Amino acid sequence: MPEADIADEIAEMDIAVDPGDAHAYELARMRHSCAHVMAEAVQELFPEAKFGIGPAIEHGFYYDFELPRSLTPDDLIEIEARMRANQERAEPFRREVVSREEALSIFAGNQYKIELIQGLPADEIITTYQQGHFLDLCRGPHVATTAEVGPFKLQSIAGAYWRGDEQRPMLQRIYGTAWPTQAELDDYLERLEEAQRRDHRRLGRDLDLFSVNEEIGPGLILWHPKGAMVRYLVEQFEQEEQLARGYDLVYTPHIASEKIYKTSGHLETYRENMYSPMSIEEVDYYLKPMNCPAHIMIYKSNVRSYRDLPIRLAELGTVYRYERSGTLHGMLRVRGFTQDDAHIFCTPDQVVDEARGVIDLAIHMAAIFGYDFKTYLATRPEKAIGEDAVWERAMDDLRRAMESRGLSYTIDEGGGAFYGPKIDIKWVDALGREWTGPTIQVDFNLPERFDVNYIADDGERHRVAMIHRTLLGSMERFVGGLVEHYAGAFPVWLAPVQVALIPITDDQIPFSREVERTLASAGLRVELNDQRDRMQAKIRHAQLQKIPYMLVIGKREAAANTVAVRLRTGRDLGAMPVDQFLAMVHPRVVSHSLYLDDVDEAEAIGSRDG
Numbered sequence: 052m053p054e055a056d057i058a059d060e061i062a063e064m065d066i067a068v069d070p071g072d073a074h075a076y077e078l079a080r081m082r083h084s085c086a087h088v089m090a091e092a093v094q095e096l097f098p099e100a101k102f103g104i105g106p107a108i109e110h111g112f113y114y115d116f117e118l119p120r121s122l123t124p125d126d127l128i129e130i131e132a133r134m135r136a137n138q139e140r141a142e143p144f145r146r147e148v149v150s151r152e153e154a155l156s157i158f159a160g161n162q163y164k165i166e167l168i169q170g171l172p173a174d175e176i177i178t179t180y181q182q183g184h185f186l187d188l189c190r191g192p193h194v195a196t197t198a199e200v201g202p203f204k205l206q207s208i209a210g211a212y213w214r215g216d217e218q219r220p221m222l223q224r225i226y227g228t229a230w231p232t233q234a235e236l237d238d239y240l241e242r243l244e245e246a247q248r249r250d251h252r253r254l255g256r257d258l259d260l261f262s263v264n265e266e267i268g269p270g271l272i273l274w275h276p277k278g279a280m281v282r283y284l285v286e287q288f289e290q291e292e293q294l295a296r297g298y299d300l301v302y303t304p305h306i307a308s309e310k311i312y313k314t315s316g317h318l319e320t321y322r323e324n325m326y327s328p329m330s331i332e333e334v335d336y337y338l339k340p341m342n343c344p345a346h347i348m349i350y351k352s353n354v355r356s357y358r359d360l361p362i363r364l365a366e367l368g369t370v371y372r373y374e375r376s377g378t379l380h381g382m383l384r385v386r387g388f389t390q391d392d393a394h395i396f397c398t399p400d401q402v403v404d405e406a407r408g409v410i411d412l413a414i415h416m417a418a419i420f421g422y423d424f425k426t427y428l429a430t431r432p433e434k435a436i437g438e439d440a441v442w443e444r445a446m447d448d449l450r451r452a453m454e455s456r457g458l459s460y461t462i463d464e465g466g467g468a469f470y471g472p473k474i475d476i477k478w479v480d481a482l483g484r485e486w487t488g489p490t491i492q493v494d495f496n497l498p499e500r501f502d503v504n505y506i507a508d509d510g511e512r513h514r515v516a517m518i519h520r521t522l523l524g525s526m527e528r529f530v531g532g533l534v535e536h537y538a539g540a541f542p543v544w545l546a547p548v549q550v551a552l553i554p555i556t557d558d559q560i561p562f563s564r565e566v567e568r569t570l571a572s573a574g575l576r577v578e579l580n581d582q583r584d585r586m587q588a589k590i591r592h593a594q595l596q597k598i599p600y601m602l603v604i605g606k607r608e609a610a611a612n613t614v615a616v617r618l619r620t621g622r623d624l625g626a627m628p629v630d631q632f633l634a635m636v637h638p639r640v641v642s643h644s645l646y647l648d649d650v651d652e653a654e655a656i657g658s659r660d661g
């Protein structure tokens with residue numbers, strides 16, 4: 052959930068949406084009004100409550116309260132009931148302009164509102180809104196009466212520091228959602244439930260993929276064998292693609308001396324994201340927050356001629372960056388992570404081709420993992436280095452690269468880094484959510500700072516063009532995202548266990564072991580369930596583990612040298628010889644197919660196109 056921040060404060064006083072977007076504006080106005088209706092109900096329950104802020108947010112609203120005791124889930128039910136009663140009374144929202152002195156006296160008992168009033172500019176027109184007995188400092192606007200507040204639901208209780216500041220009091224926050232119609236509310240709650248069902252933290256535990264251990268430290272991921280297998284397969288796939296596309300693999304250390312971060316400028320501009328140094332023989336060393344400086348040093352270890360270019364250095368580079376503990380989130384927001392990083396050093400004339408090469412690989416990756424994607428071009432921000440002509444040329448190169456691949460893109464005006472423009476590709480997952488994907492970042496800064504050159508055909512030293520590039524971003528976030536995208540049901544090539552062998556009784560265990568050996572020697576990851584459970588329990592277990600194929604082996608199958616094949620979707624393919632099963636599965640593994648069999652594939656494509 053979002054933390055209270057400056058934007059929220061603004062939102063409380065004035066709804067933070069583009070007033071030109073009429074629908075979003077009306078929605079935010081209604082949701083903010085719902086926050087007032089909730090505050091009114093809370094005031095009825097706790098007359099001594101003190102009110103913080105209560106903005107509209109994406110999909111809903113919240114309000115922060117100081118209360119005499121902790122809220123319970125039962126309180127939410129009671130508050131909702133009182134809100135409905137307030138809605139039925141159709142209480143009008145009454146706006147009043149007050150002087151600064153009046154405002155300070157009205158809210159005299161509430162240090163939070165006093166602080167907000169004192170923070171307002173001198174020429175600000177201060178207004179209050181009242182509905183029923185609830186009076187709030189508020190810039191509005193609001194709907195006409197409480198009856199115009201749409202169907203709502205209170206969702207959760209959270210602790211929230213006043214103004215998001217850990218030094219200030221902790222308030223209680225209630226989150227809610229409100230929609231124009233019941234159908235929209237139901238639909239939203241359903242989508243939310245689906246997102247929770249797919250939550251990678253929950254599936255990560257259920258499928259035994261990863262954990263975070265307080266004794267190891269927050270934001271540091273422990274990859275369990277099954278999660279590590281998924282990561283290994285993703286990495287192996289990507290490394291092979293890179294090797295086939297002319298990349299060189301490199302490895303660089305996890306720590307580096309302060310010298311390099313002085314040259315790179317990281318100590319100047321990035322220090323708050325870096326951990327404290329450790330001293331080694333009186334030199335300060337830092338955990339690396341980025342791989343770029345080390346790759347530059349590899350490039351610079353030799354004189355490079357234009358004939359050597361482009362040089363593409365790729366590393367699965369583990370970096371460490373400070374994130375506040377409140378912002379850590381499963382595998383998606385962590386303190387140590389491994390980037391699929393690469394740096395391309397080329398001549399200025401090669402930038403278009405190199406960007407195109409990365410785009411091609413990105414498109415291929417999207418298809419393999421089953422993502423749609425959206426493309427953005429981030430342009431020059433206000434504060435930037437590099438001359439206009441250099442920026443224009445680089446942006447033109449990136450545009451040409453995208454257009455040559457028929458990509459349509461959105462301009463992210465001023466969204467580039469100070470040192471160059473970039474292409475951002477966002478994966479769009481099965482729920483339509485956007486995830487950070489490939490980035491292609493042109494850099495005018497580091498080649499200058501490190502004096503990175505090549506010898507051109509004129510025999511002179513020229514400045515190299517440098518591109519930072521990731522495709523998956525970080526292995527942590529990418530695999531976490533994959534878990535949610537697939538709802539834990541990985542395609543067969545990525546499934547940690549691909550086949551569950553289910554003997555019906557102990558008598559079939561010897562034959563099951565033979566099948567296990569055959570499949571394993573064909574390269575499949577097989578789990579033989581020789582527990583004393585009933586067959587139905589074994590099938591259920593395999594289904595919960597989302598194992599793609601279940602081979603049930605009874606007396607009949609063992610006698611006929613066959614296996615009864617079931618998909619995790621529940622579909623039964625009947626008995627077949629082991630060879631036939633292998634002939635069905637093996638090509639799907641090799642081709643990184645997203646589907647378990649022909650019918651599965653036809654259905655998926657049918658539902659996508661229909």
Ligand SMILES: [Zn+2]
Pocket residue numbers: 063083087180187188189190191
């Ligand atoms: Zn308000």
Ligand SMILES: [Zn+2]
Pocket residue numbers: 341342343394519520
């Ligand atoms: Zn870099």
